[in-house]
Amino acid sequence: MPTSKSTSPPAAAARQTLNRERIETEALALIEAQGLEAFSTRKLGQQLGCEAMSIYYHFPSKAHLLDALVDRTLNGLPIPPKNLRPALRIRSIAQAWRAMSRQSPRFYLWMALHRWNSESGVRFLAEVLDCFYAAGLKPEQAARGFRVLGYYLLGATLDETSGYAQGPSSVQPLPDEAVQRLYPQVAQAGRYFQPEHFDATFELGLKLLLQGLGMED
Amino acid sequence: MPTSKSTSPPAAAARQTLNRERIETEALALIEAQGLEAFSTRKLGQQLGCEAMSIYYHFPSKAHLLDALVDRTLNGLPIPPKNLRPALRIRSIAQAWRAMSRQSPRFYLWMALHRWNSESGVRFLAEVLDCFYAAGLKPEQAARGFRVLGYYLLGATLDETSGYAQGPSSVQPLPDEAVQRLYPQVAQAGRYFQPEHFDATFELGLKLLLQGLGMED
DNA sequence: ACCTGAACACCGTTCAAGT
DNA sequence: ACCTGAACACCGTTCAAGT
Numbered sequence: 001m002p003t004s005k006s007t008s009p010p011a012a013a014a015r016q017t018l019n020r021e022r023i024e025t026e027a028l029a030l031i032e033a034q035g036l037e038a039f040s041t042r043k044l045g046q047q048l049g050c051e052a053m054s055i056y057y058h059f060p061s062k063a064h065l066l067d068a069l070v071d072r073t074l075n076g077l078p079i080p081p082k083n084l085r086p087a088l089r090i091r092s093i094a095q096a097w098r099a100m101s102r103q104s105p106r107f108y109l110w111m112a113l114h115r116w117n118s119e120s121g122v123r124f125l126a127e128v129l130d131c132f133y134a135a136g137l138k139p140e141q142a143a144r145g146f147r148v149l150g151y152y153l154l155g156a157t158l159d160e161t162s163g164y165a166q167g168p169s170s171v172q173p174l175p176d177e178a179v180q181r182l183y184p185q186v187a188q189a190g191r192y193f194q195p196e197h198f199d200a201t202f203e204l205g206l207k208l209l210l211q212g213l214g215m216e217d
Numbered sequence: 218m219p220t221s222k223s224t225s226p227p228a229a230a231a232r233q234t235l236n237r238e239r240i241e242t243e244a245l246a247l248i249e250a251q252g253l254e255a256f257s258t259r260k261l262g263q264q265l266g267c268e269a270m271s272i273y274y275h276f277p278s279k280a281h282l283l284d285a286l287v288d289r290t291l292n293g294l295p296i297p298p299k300n301l302r303p304a305l306r307i308r309s310i311a312q313a314w315r316a317m318s319r320q321s322p323r324f325y326l327w328m329a330l331h332r333w334n335s336e337s338g339v340r341f342l343a344e345v346l347d348c349f350y351a352a353g354l355k356p357e358q359a360a361r362g363f364r365v366l367g368y369y370l371l372g373a374t375l376d377e378t379s380g381y382a383q384g385p386s387s388v389q390p391l392p393d394e395a396v397q398r399l400y401p402q403v404a405q406a407g408r409y410f411q412p413e414h415f416d417a418t419f420e421l422g423l424k425l426l427l428q429g430l431g432m433e434d
Numbered sequence: 435a436c437c438t439g440a441a442c443a444c445c446g447t448t449c450a451a452g453t
Numbered sequence: 454a455c456c457t458g459a460a461c462a463c464c465g466t467t468c469a470a471g472t
Contacts, residue, residue, distance in 0.1 A: 122400050143409035
């Protein structure tokens with residue numbers, strides 16, 4: 001792409017000065033534009049108008065940069081007020097989490113599969129666990145409830161952002177016509193796997209789990 | 218590593234002849250030994266005792282090879298007999314799926330995040346959907362039930378194979394000591410996140426979902 | 435203090451060539 | 454038919470050097 005318009009050539013070439021904030025913002029944009037796989041420090045440098053190596057002055061490694069993106073994303077999540085009923089707090093967190101995954105679907109792959117044991121990560125986990133304690137569950141049941149709902153939320157968001165509805169990932173997918181002919185029940189169900197059904201399907205499982213855990217009736 | 222012992226040098230150097238079967242087997246072994254990220258056609262060639270490029274005679278690309286590994290893994294899954302109760306068939310499939318994820322935890326990351334729209338993939342999906350139809354669910358409820366249980370199974374296996382119990386993934390994790398001090402409820406719950414609790418936790422959520430879907434009482 | 439540029443040890447893949 | 458080797462366009466990162 002051409003350098004930005006309406007500034008004089010030297011200004012455009014110099015760009016703004018580099019800093020963590022600007023690097024992080026551009027990194028997230030690049031990941032969403034090109035995907036995690038294609039994301040490289042060299043392309044990021046190009047996007048920032050600097051050498052790839054300049055980034056290394058601000059972040060010791062690519063992994064540190066990605067960690068910073070995780071923290072930034074976690075810190076952007078709204079935390080529901082503690083006076084809400086525990087089930088509502090959980091619903092609110094789940095809702096915020098899904099919204100985040102939809103907002104940054106490609107970065108979400110990294111979010112979802114890396115443990116959030118940074119300071120912000122643990123703080124967020126504590127917030128969620130609190131909801132289960134607030135519902136009156138004993139430590140073991142709180143831990144298991146947390147886990148079970150976490151499994152569900154993790155699987156749902158990953159599927160919504162990277163799954164079936166994103167098209168085939170096989171190099172040689174079975175053509176739709178063949179699916180229709182050989183496995184009509186799959187073709188028929190496929191209709192309910194599309195994005196317009198995401199909310200209703202997610203809600204079904206969430207309700208079953210919250211009810212089953214005795215947090216909702 | 219040294220060339221294999223007890224054969225004359227030329228025989229050892231020649232190794233066995235290359236074929237898809239041998240390449241796939243060695244690829245899976247290499248992935249489990251070194252991880253998905255580190256898996257490269259060049260290292261695989263080294264492992265096989267040939268040039269990296271020789272692999273390209275048997276597979277058009279690395280993606281085709283990974284697709285073949287997905288198919289091979291799917292085809293290795295036992296399919297429960299149709300005369301079992303639907304809920305038992307689902308439990309049996311979930312059990313087999315989890316066993317597979319534990320057997321190939323590192324390759325599982327690829328398995329889980331790529332859509333199985335190859336022939337073997339769709340056949341497997343059809344098998345699972347059948348269980349929901351056999352339980353008497355209408356197409357919409359069958360599709361949603363399938364999805365909800367699939368979300369749960371996906372999240373659980375990913376967490377079991379790549380999650381919390383595998384240790385920190387942050388570059389700068391909050392030290393255990395700090396977690397203990399700042400977020401005691403997280404430290405306390407962490408005990409139930411260890412592998413010895415995987416089965417009981419998984420069973421809890423599975424039971425809640427199957428009961429909620431009316432497939433088990 | 436902040437950024438650059440050459441260099442190193444890697445990638446996947448193309449292509450022409452060997453046996 | 455099957456395998457090789459050089460080459461191309463990429464990676465992340467180190468390090469010494471520039472301003």
